[in-house]
Amino acid sequence: MKEERIQYRKLPGRLRGILRGASVWQGPDHLLLVQSVRFREEYRRFYFKDVQAIAVAKAPRFYVSARALLPLIAVPFLAAYLIARPSSSLVMILPILIALLLGAWVIVASQFSCRCRIYTAVSSEELPSVSRSWTARRFLARVEPIISAAQGTVDGDWAQRVDDRWWAEGRAVAVGPSGSQFAEALQGETAAPVNPASGRRMGVVGICFAAALLLSAAFDFLTLNHPAAWTRAVPLWFAVAKIVAASFIFIRYDRSRVSSRLRALAIAALVVMGLLFYAGQIRTSVQAEITKSKTVRVDTSGMVTAPVLRGVEAGADVLLGLLAVIVVLRGERS
């Protein structure tokens, strides 16, 4: 089946978070709100003929754009430069520059930020991409004429007309959140949310993941101070097993076969592995610097070899493995 192609034009404003993003696009007869979470996009459509109002409220927004974090890549190089040349003028300029940037960010985030909402008869949705006052002005300047062209304009005292109509229909004026939100809240009280994965079997993947973590932890604990060469090779295979099990968990989560908790544990296990890998590399460099060694022995396997770090890794693996066992057992029972 050929995909129907709709040409969208981007509207002012874009939220670039570390994991989340948002933007609003203009279609032929609707606005498209795109909210992305990592590698998934969710879409909400607001047809021009259905939009009742757009409200912009001044509010602080202390979010950090992912692009603003890009200069952080330079921090290690800068630190190395400053350590090598402590008399550099950068030592004086850099703190002032950082303080100025932070101050500017705080002022913009607190004084020139806003929240924008779009209202239809059945929904009230926030537009996260419209977060700064100047962006909101540009956004409204683009959107208002389009919606007015589809609906016309409101003349006179619309507030009184809305109120008159409301009373004429014999309804009480709603106080607080809109009726649909009350209905949702009421529904939430009567019917508890059901996790579709909770009633399904976690399967072999969850057990393998937990087993890999616990076996790896047991091996690390038993050979913590064992200098034999083979004790360095075995953790590599445990690492591969953990990565493969975590990858299968992600795949099965995508098919709604495992719970989000197990996926979170898989992510945590990978993050712990990555962090300890870096900690090991930094530790090697620091040790070489302290001992002034001319030849630094680099461990090309990328595995953590220091007893302290292996102990930390083993502890984290035990914790995550036990949590994985609990998640798997609870999933089986329900």
Place this chain on the structure above:
Amino acid sequence: MPIPCARCQMPLPKWEFRSGTTATCPSCMSPNTVSVFPALLQQQAPALPEAALAGEACCYDHPTKRAVAACSQCGRFICQLCSVDFAGETWCPSCVAAGAGRAREARADTSRTLYDSIVLAIPLLSLVFWPLLVLTGPATVILAVMKWKQPLSLVRRSRWRFLVGSVLGILTSAACVWLFVYLAMSGRNAK
């Protein structure tokens, strides 16, 4: 219906709108600028089905209600409550819900997985934790081939991420193979 505050969702005082389009929320004290459109003032007439008299055609789902139309898709009689305007035709709720005929094509996407971004991210993230390249290089190429025809983002049209990710995957795979061969050869020469 009062307009809620964009920050705290409490209703804004209507008397403030008489002087313009701004109002201060009495709850959070945030100044709100509101753009109002005629849809707010439209009255939606409630669809109330009429009772069917003896001998009159009645609704398929509501036998006591008078039929006002026949479904353009399946031909069932439907009452005022059941009639759904769909692309200039009248359909019954069952056909719309089942995605029959053109309803399937008209069903709008609400979410998509961005496989092209995944294909690009895997080799780049693997560069940070380089021993993984042995696995991720071929995996990237396989994923790119498997998901090449999957729909992209609604608002992005180019497949360059697929291409760049595939090239990176091929290069890293080749580099891994070369490294293994090199190590094997140097080991043999040493003996």
